[in-house]
Amino acid sequence: MHFESPELDPTQILDDLRADKLSLLLVAGTTAFDVGQALDDGPLAYEALRQHLQLPERSANVLLTGLRSMGLLDVDSHQQIDLTELGREKLSPKSKFNLRGYIGLGAFGADAQNMIACLKHDAPAGDISFVFHEEGGPSALDDPETSDALTRAMAARARNVAPFVAQELDLSTATHLLDIGGGHGLYTLALLEKHPQLSATIVDRQPPLAVAQEYAQAAGLSERVEFVYGDIHTFTASRAFDTVLLANILHDYNASDAERLVQHYARQLSNNGRAIILDAFLNSVPPGSPPVSTGPRPVAAYSAMLFSICEGRCFRLDEYQSMMRSAGLLAEAHIAQVPAHGSLLIGTKA
Ligand SMILES: C[S@@+](CC[C@H](N)C(=O)[O-])C[C@H]1O[C@@H](n2cnc3c(N)ncnc32)[C@H](O)[C@@H]1O
Numbered sequence: 001m002h003f004e005s006p007e008l009d010p011t012q013i014l015d016d017l018r019a020d021k022l023s024l025l026l027v028a029g030t031t032a033f034d035v036g037q038a039l040d041d042g043p044l045a046y047e048a049l050r051q052h053l054q055l056p057e058r059s060a061n062v063l064l065t066g067l068r069s070m071g072l073l074d075v076d077s078h079q080q081i082d083l084t085e086l087g088r089e090k091l092s093p094k095s096k097f098n099l100r101g102y103i104g105l106g107a108f109g110a111d112a113q114n115m116i117a118c119l120k121h122d123a124p125a126g127d128i129s130f131v132f133h134e135e136g137g138p139s140a141l142d143d144p145e146t147s148d149a150l151t152r153a154m155a156a157r158a159r160n161v162a163p164f165v166a167q168e169l170d171l172s173t174a175t176h177l178l179d180i181g182g183g184h185g186l187y188t189l190a191l192l193e194k195h196p197q198l199s200a201t202i203v204d205r206q207p208p209l210a211v212a213q214e215y216a217q218a219a220g221l222s223e224r225v226e227f228v229y230g231d232i233h234t235f236t237a238s239r240a241f242d243t244v245l246l247a248n249i250l251h252d253y254n255a256s257d258a259e260r261l262v263q264h265y266a267r268q269l270s271n272n273g274r275a276i277i278l279d280a281f282l283n284s285v286p287p288g289s290p291p292v293s294t295g296p297r298p299v300a301a302y303s304a305m306l307f308s309i310c311e312g313r314c315f316r317l318d319e320y321q322s323m324m325r326s327a328g329l330l331a332e333a334h335i336a337q338v339p340a341h342g343s344l345l346i347g348t349k350a
Contacts, residue, residue: 003162003163003166003186003189003190003193003219004164005163005164006159006160006161007060007189009339010157010160010161010277010339010340011298011339011340011341012180014157014298014340015039015298015301018298018301018302018304018305019298019301020064020111020301021115021301021305021308022066022069022070022297022300022301022304023106023117024106024111024112024115024164024304025062025063025066025067025106025116025290025304026066026067026070026072026103026106027103027104027106027109027115027116027162027345028054028063028112028115028116028119029063029066029067029072029091030091030100030103030104031103031104031106031107031111031112031116031257032053032119032120033038033053033054033063033089033116033119034053035049035053035063035064035067035072035083035091036083036087036088036090036091036092036093036098036100037093038052038053039073039081039082039083039092040092040093040094040217042072042082043076043078043080043081043082044080044081045079045080045081045117045290046060046064046079046080046081046290046291046292049064049081052173054120054276055119055120056121056122057122058118058122058254058255058307058313059118059119059122061291061292062119062300062303062307062313063119063306063315064076064081064290064292064347065282065292065293065295065300065303066300066301066303066304067087068292068293068295068298068300069293069296069297069299069301070087070292071084071086071087071259072084072086072087072090072091072163073087073183073292074087074119075285075289075290075292079289079290080290081290081292087323089306091103094115097176102135105155114308115304115308118307118308124308124309124310125308129309129310129311130150130252130261130309130310131235131252131253131310131311132205132231132232133179133231134231134233134234134341136323140208141205141207141208142205142206143207143318144206144207147205147206147207147208148207148210148211150183150208151183151184151207151208151211151212152184153214154183154184154213154248155183155184155186155211157340158183158184158186158187159186160213160339160340161184161339161340162187162189162190163190163336164192164338164339164342165190165191165192165247165278165338165342165344166187166190166191168336168338168344169191169336169344171191171194171195171198171243172195172197173273174195174197174198174243175197175198175199175242176198176199176200176201176240176242177192177198177199177200177201177241177243177244177245178200178201178203178204178237178241178244178245178247178265179200179202179244179245179247180203180232180235180244180245180249180261180265181195181203181204181232181246181247181248181249182202182203182204182208182212182245182247183204183208183211183278184208184211184212184215185202185210185211185212185215185216185225185272185279186215187245187247188200188202188212188225188245189215189216189219189221189225192224192225193219193221194222198224199224199225199226200224200225200226201225201226201227201237202225202226202227203228203229203230203235204227204228204230204232205227205229206229209227209228209229211341212225212227225234225325232249233257233260233261233264234264236268237268240270240272241268241269241270241276242269242270242272242273242274242275243273243274243276244265244266244268244269244273244274244275245276245278246253246261246265246275246278246279247274247276247277247278247279248278248279249261250262250277250279250312250315250320250323251279251280251303251306251309251310251312251313251314251315252306252310252311253286253311253312254311254312255315255319257311258312258315259323260278260325261326262275262323262326262327262329263323263326263327265327266327266328266329266347266349267327268323269347270331271349271350272348272349272350273348273349274346274347274348274349275324275327275329275343275346275347275349276341276345276346277320277324277344277345278338278342278344279314279315279319279320279342279343279345279346280298280299280302280314280340280341280342280343281299281314281315281316281320281335281341281343281345282295282299282300282303282314282315282316282317283296283316283317284316284317284318284321285316285318287318293316296341298341299314300314302314302341313343316334317343317345320345323343324345324347326330327347328349329347329348329349329350330347330348330349330350331345331346331347332347332348336341
């Protein structure tokens with residue numbers, strides 16, 4: 001069969017790959033954005049801390065989430081951000097046992113300087129950002145070589161995950177699946193293979209679609225897939241669909257674009273149709289609490305990685321639930337887990 005499952009779980013190796021991003025956040029949060037110093041005299045409200053550190057919103061979210069996931073920060077009963085015991089002893093300038101100088105050595109590294117620049121400017125430090133906006137000028141997603149490499153890289157991860165996604169999702173009552181930013185198309189293909197009644201549309205830029213066509217042909221599934229070149233922010237489907245898949249795409253964009261995307265596709269979805277978000281979710285925060293998640297640590301690292309190459313970050317479960325709510329979708333309580341910290345959140349259009 002084409003969609004074999006891997007013998008071994010890819011999660012740990014991917015965690016190890018991204019773990020250095022936490023180290024870069026630790027260096028940034030000890031040097032350029034000195035959290036130990038900022039909280040030395042006591043806790044601060046999130047907004048006050050963010051302004052003190054002169055951090056844009058997305059940067060503050062990524063940095064403080066990273067530090068909290070490492071057990072250095074916490075939120076107190078007044079909803080203020082404070083150092084934990086560990087954070088105070090190791091990051092406060094007043095502490096005899098602080099490691100500030102030692103951690104600060106990391107700032108001599110180019111990667112730490114890049115991360116600091118990203119945090120300062122809320123933008124990738126290099127020239128490449130894996131996003132496309134109609135008005136945004138040339139995009140790496142349209143560069144044949146870069147986009148092909150990105151797509152095949154995403155496919156490598158998807159090969160490790162798609163069989164489990166197909167196992168978890170029951171689309172036996174669905175007829176047409178719309179895969180937004182479907183790239184290589186492997187999630188769609190695995191779902192088509194499982195559900196013989198299903199057909200699909202994959203929307204993406206041209207280089208990813210070429211890869212998707214290649215894979216669909218190899219799987220003998222081309223006849224059931226429509227490949228549509230377009231911009232996911234504005235795409236209007238020419239045929240009805242009762243399932244929309246948003247796999248690892250919302251995290252490429254900022255929170256308001258992500259929310260708009262969910263609304264855009266929820267509006268076009270048939271009644272009783274389902275929107276499925278596949279992504280790595282950060283833990284929810286309670287209502288009224290600062291937007292600083294506890295982690296998990298590997299997802300906080302992944303968030304920092306995304307932060308440094310596109311306009312997004314990892315979102316928390318409560319953020320995805322809220323996006324679904326504001327799009328008129330009723331989110332299911334059950335969230336299936338797949339390898340590589342993938343979670344599947346399903347919302348139904350009433
Ligand atoms: C991170 S990849 C995810 C691919 C696949 N869904 C997965 O989970 O492996 C994001 C995909 O969305 C596509 N994409 C991002 N922004 C887009 C846009 N504005 N219009 C069309 N495609 C876009 C990219 O080309 C890429 O294939």
